Amino acid sequence: MNKSALAVILTVAFSSSAFAAEADVAADIPVTPMNASRVAVDTSGSNGNIANAVDQAIMDAVAKSMPAKSVEEYKASQQAQQPVGVDSYGMPIVQGTKVKTVDDAPLYTQQGQPPAIAATPVPTVAPQVRGSSDPITDSVRSKYKPHQEVTIAPGHGELIPVAAGLQNRIQTPFKDALVKTADMEVPIQTDGGFVYITPLSQAPIGIMVGERGMPETMVSLTLMPLDVPPVMVDVKVKMDATTKAKHAEFIAKLQADKEKNDFLTEARKGPTIENDPRVNTEHENRATSLLAEVAGGNIPNGFDITTDIPAEERYPCDIVRMGMYHEVGQRMISGREIIDVVLVKNDINGFREVREEYCLADDVISVGVFDRATLAPGETTELYILRDKLYNEKLKRVRTRPRLTSSY
Structure with missing residues (x-):
């Protein structure tokens, strides 16, 4: 039997069944009639054979045009509802999965540090709030005062903090101070026993100061320019009795x-x-x-x-x-x-x-x-x-x- 003959037989069967009884038709249509006085509605029946056949034909036609997954989900929803268990959080329990129920909420702990790597340990260095990474500069900075007094013997040296970019004054016990330095770009002026110097950068400046004509009275001064106010230094040269x-x-x-x-x-x-x-x-x-x-x-x-x-x-x-x-x-x-x-x-x-x-x-x-x-x-x-x-x-x-x- 081909498909055309089957379709004719179904159509004839459907037509003869539809006009068999008016009461059955009204009862089979799942829609409330607009005029109940004209069409007798039988509410005693549930689903008739014709209604079920129509529904099944519609569903088969829709199923052919929908993805297979959507049809399976719909069919699963149409199955007889069975009591579904839920866990302590109100979530449904899927069959085949064992769920452990607890009376109290689980405890959460903070994730710890990553495991140590087998390598050479690196010492932890505390951050420096102020100062620089040079310990010599930090030591000189701690000695800063607007007025400084330095006592030094001839032939010895001293580190002195001074102001960078500003004029600083150095007082010496010499009558006619002589200043010698390798930095020829630094402005240096002398007035009797006073020395005036203006560092142009923060690079250290080495000078030697002594009495003009007496090189044995020379002292060495290393000036460390810093971002500080100008400095006045009083240098006292400690000479022996002969000198x-x-x-x-x-x-x-x-x-x-x-x-x-x-x-x-x-x-x-x-x-x-x-x-x-x-x-x-x-x-x-x-x-x-x-x-x-x-x-x-x-x-x-x-x-x-x-x-x-x-x-x-x-x-x-x-x-x-x-x-x-x-x-x-x-x-x-x-x-x-x-x-x-x-x-x-x-x-x-x-x-x-x-x-x-x-x-x-x-x-x-x-x-x-x-x-x-x-x-x-x-x-x-x-x-x-x-x-x-x-x-x-x-x-x-x-x-x-x-x-x-x-x-x-």
């Missing part, structure tokens, strides 16, 4: 030379008198050679020596300024000049300096100290004074008149 005495004598000589040069400079600014050794270079050289010859223990040509000194001329220097014992012990006289040899003794405590200007007067041409200018307690030296012998006679020849505006 300290040599330094004091050196400073005294520098001061004496400076005062002598200043005196000669001022003297040359006045009117030039040919025979005045105080302003004439030729006579200045002669005065120097005379005093040098006397300091060597000789008597210059044309001079006679005597120890008979008038009492009023035995102490020619200013005793208040000199502060030490002094007395004229010898006098050399020529036709125009007088040379006094003065004994000076340090009869008090501490080092004392012999200054030529303490013995200057109107009749004095030149004063010189050739042996030593700084005396320790108990030490002595000679001081030489060249005088103009005719000075008093020149004053006598000067004619003066009484002033009208005063009694003198």
Whole structure:
């Protein structure tokens, strides 16, 4: 039997069954009639044969056009409902799966650290809150103060924190500080014993500072520029007794030379008198050679020596300024000049300096100290004074008149 014959038979069977009984038709249609008075509805029956056949035909047609999985799920839902068990959380229990029910909620624990790997252990380093990773820089930073005092011996070094990009001042005990450094780009200025330096970066700067002309007084300073305010450093150089005495004598000589040069400079600014050794270079050289010859223990040509000194001329220097014992012990006289040899003794405590200007007067041409200018307690030296012998006679020849505006 082919498919066409089967379809005709089903159609005839369906038509004959549909018109067999009106009551059966009304009962088989699962829809409430719009007018119950016209169509008798039998509510006593459930599902008839025709309705079941129609439903099955519709489902078969729909099943052919739907995925196989959707049809299986639908068929499973249409099966007779069986009581399904649920677990303690209200979830359905799938058959064939064993579910362990618990009375209490499970305990959850925090996941631990991953297992250790067999490798070389790495030490844990605490993070640095401030400072840098360089321990030397951190040590210098801890020493920072706006005003610092550093005591150091000659030939030794010191690390000093300074401000980067700002001017810093370093005070030294030297009269004329000499600064030596390999960094020629750093601005450095000196003013007597003060050193002014401005670091241009945070790179360390090494300098050596000492007295100009005395390299044995040099000290080494390593400046560490930091982001801090400007610094004023007071460097105290701790010298031994020998170096300290040599330094004091050196400073005294520098001061004496400076005062002598200043005196000669001022003297040359006045009117030039040919025979005045105080302003004439030729006579200045002669005065120097005379005093040098006397300091060597000789008597210059044309001079006679005597120890008979008038009492009023035995102490020619200013005793208040000199502060030490002094007395004229010898006098050399020529036709125009007088040379006094003065004994000076340090009869008090501490080092004392012999200054030529303490013995200057109107009749004095030149004063010189050739042996030593700084005396320790108990030490002595000679001081030489060249005088103009005719000075008093020149004053006598000067004619003066009484002033009208005063009694003198």
